[in-house]
Amino acid sequence: MGPFIFxxxxxxxxxxxxxxxxxxxxxxxxxxxDIVGIKVEPLLDPLRGEPRFERLVAKVxxxxxxxxxxxx
Numbered sequence: 001m002g003p004f005i006f007x008x009x010x011x012x013x014x015x016x017x018x019x020x021x022x023x024x025x026x027x028x029x030x031x032x033x034d035i036v037g038i039k040v041e042p043l044l045d046p047l048r049g050e051p052r053f054e055r056l057v058a059k060v061x062x063x064x065x066x067x068x069x070x071x072x
Contacts, residue, residue, distance in 0.1 A: 002032035008043055020052050027060055035060055 007022035023044075026032040038044060038060050047053040 002026060004032045004034040011046060016047060016050065019047065020050065023056055027056060
């Protein structure tokens with residue numbers, strides 16, 4: 001199980017900070033492909049508006065755009 005799934009579990013338990021920790025780990029490790037859906041995943045809605053989460057979304061989207069064929 002990857003860190004993205006752990007983030008969803010922590011979020012279900014109401015542990016927002018731990019959920020963001022897990023999402024940051026998923027981004028750092030680049031081993032969990034689910035992280036690219038961070039902007040649209042409805043299960044992450046409770047984190048929207050959290051400054052740490054929004055910074056992470058910006059980082060993930062920035063790196064995803066840089067990897068796309070047209071994003072050079």
